Amino acid sequence: MKTYRIAILGCRGRGTAAARAYHAHPRTEIVGLCDLIHERYNALGKELNVSARFTDLDEMIRQTSPDIVAIPTATELHYDLCMRVLEHGVHIEVEKPMCVDLVEADAVIAKAEDKGVQVAVHHQGRVGAAMQAIANAYNAGKIGNLRYIYGSGKGYYGGYGLMNIGTHMLNNMLHFGRSCKSVVAHLTTGGKPITPEDVVPSPSGMGTIAGEYITATMQFEDNVTGTLLQHRFGKMDTNAYTMELFGTEGRLFWKLGGAYYLPTPHYLPDGNNDKWESLALIYPDHYNPKSSADEMDYWFVEDYVNALDEGRPHVCSGDEGRHVIEMMMGIFESAAYGKRVDLPQTDRTHPLLRWREESGLPSPAEMPRGYGEWLNLEKKRIS
Ligand SMILES: NC(=O)c1ccc[n+]([C@@H]2O[C@H](COP(=O)([O-])OP(=O)(O)OC[C@H]3O[C@@H](n4cnc5c(N)ncnc54)[C@H](O)[C@@H]3O)[C@@H](O)[C@H]2O)c1
CATH class of the missing domain: 3.40.50.720 (NAD(P)-binding Rossmann-like Domain)
Structure with missing residues (x-):
């Protein structure tokens, strides 16, 4: 070998x-x-x-x-x-x-x-031990037919959260939704729908972003829809970084280092509920948990x-990575132009820069690279 x-x-x-x-x-x-x-x-x-x-x-x-x-x-x-x-x-x-x-x-x-x-x-979350457990349960038919996927970030400013964390979550969703046909998104900054003035450079050099709060709906294959929230929290909360799959017969829940299964599609407050079950995480045989290598x-x-x-291509192939960028750019474009965006888009330029230019504004002014400093400045601008 x-x-x-x-x-x-x-x-x-x-x-x-x-x-x-x-x-x-x-x-x-x-x-x-x-x-x-x-x-x-x-x-x-x-x-x-x-x-x-x-x-x-x-x-x-x-x-x-x-x-x-x-x-x-x-x-x-x-x-x-x-x-x-x-x-x-x-x-x-x-x-x-x-x-x-x-x-x-x-x-x-x-x-x-x-x-x-x-x-x-x-x-790496797409192939890690928790996702292997979720995928196994899903492929075994434990939740029946998939209806709906929900995913959330961990509280970064929405546009930055999308590029930084949403990229992982959308890739996770693709595992089950297979491909995204269209997106519809609503983005707000300071509690109002975004305007071209709200287009700003991303912290950490992640391009151009907008939106303090992002709420996006994706249309996947086979009538499956997904919702992605990238909302800025007052305090970051890694526990919010989760994905849930809703099927006709049950639900699966993914978080970093955890996989869970609920054998009913709905959780009803009538005292007759099944409980979430923890699924055994799956590791390669030769993985040594004592090594310095992270399992994902x-x-x-x-x-x-x-x-x-x-x-064959890697599960996290360049094509999948590019499709995730199509979804992220589609989210920005949908909110900017107030329309559904069909994927793959024919205009490949950055939709927020296009929007800003069309509105007669110059390129956004530079901002600090570090998130903390960036956020302080942005909060001042919004207020
Ligand atoms: N997958 C994840 O879980 C995860 C987590 C955090 C960050 N990230 C991503 O990782 C990336 C940042 O990684 P990082 O924080 O280690 O980056 P970094 O910028 O801190 O470090 C990059 C290193 O590359 C070196 N470098 C840059 N240009 C070079 C060149 N031309 N030749 C040789 N060396 C060069 C720099 O000197 C630096 O030491 C971002 O894309 C971020 O989104 C991913």
């Missing part, structure tokens, strides 16, 4: 998490680390005993001949770095969200197709290995 050669481009938080998973997996070997900052690749290199360390990504790829290059860097760099790495004809995985708009995502997919390689997007990142690696072995 082939051992896949992995190079890590970016050695901070997410690069460290990815590297630990590739290091722990028996079928992958880290052959190179790259960062612009020596301390970062040295710390990771020391931890994982990788001596091939670089500041230049092209040099790393030329010298180490990887099969896969992981690109866990800030979102605004994804497009440029993906294009540069793909030029070498290697498979990639890139952190979420894949890119900041559809023009970029289309170009990355086209480049990968041209080079005959794969793109995977690091939506490990599952992500496991699926990449299996995908390449089998010649």
